[in-house]
Amino acid sequence: MTKSALAAILAFFAFGSAASATASIFCAAGDNASVSITIGSVAVSSIVGVDIEVGDVFLSTVADRGEQIALLQSFVDAETISIDLGDPNFERIVAQIRLFTAYEGADQAIAGTLLVNGTGAYPLVCEGP
Numbered sequence: 001m002t003k004s005a006l007a008a009i010l011a012f013f014a015f016g017s018a019a020s021a022t023a024s025i026f027c028a029a030g031d032n033a034s035v036s037i038t039i040g041s042v043a044v045s046s047i048v049g050v051d052i053e054v055g056d057v058f059l060s061t062v063a064d065r066g067e068q069i070a071l072l073q074s075f076v077d078a079e080t081i082s083i084d085l086g087d088p089n090f091e092r093i094v095a096q097i098r099l100f101t102a103y104e105g106a107d108q109a110i111a112g113t114l115l116v117n118g119t120g121a122y123p124l125v126c127e128g129p
Contacts, residue, residue, distance in 0.1 A: 022048055025081070025110065025128030027099070033122040035097060035114055037081070039129070045076040047083055052095055054116050059095065061085070069094050079103075081112075093117060099126060 021042065027035040038049040050071065052059040058066030072084040072093065081099040086092055099112035110126035 023129035025099070025126050027097075027110075027112070027114070027124035027126035029114060029122035029124050032120075033114055033116075033124075035124060035126075037083070037097070037128075039076060039081075047071055047074040047076065047081075050083060050085060050097070052085075052097075052114065052116065054114075054119050054122070057116075057119070059085070059116075097124075099124065 021040070023039050023041060025035075025037045025039065027037075033052070033054040035053075036051040037047065040046050040048040049061045050059075050069070051062070051065065052069075059069045060066045061069055061071055068088050069085045070088050070090060072086040072090060074084070075082040079101050081097070081101075083097040084093055085095045085097075087094055094117055096115045097112065099110055101108060101110045110128055112124045112126070114122045114124055116122075
């Protein structure tokens, strides 16, 4: 095995493990609704998966976990998370999530809204990374 091939294999394992680094945010709207967001953290933060539960309806970007929804677009920075989710054919928006984070020293608070078209709008209080 050449030195360059060995270096490539070592780099794959060294940097490949960082790609699996994720964090989760869980939000609740009392007993009415809940949201679970998985955020990948590699070079930039990106939304990896979303689960939404409203009453007896369960929506998910993960196959085989309820009604399938697709991630249409998202924005993540230190203070804001905006997510638009749609039907699997990308024809209509099914749900929108808007979260805002406030920091004071070591304290953090995350809150926002969940809008599920045809179902309702819900205030969210969240716990997360």
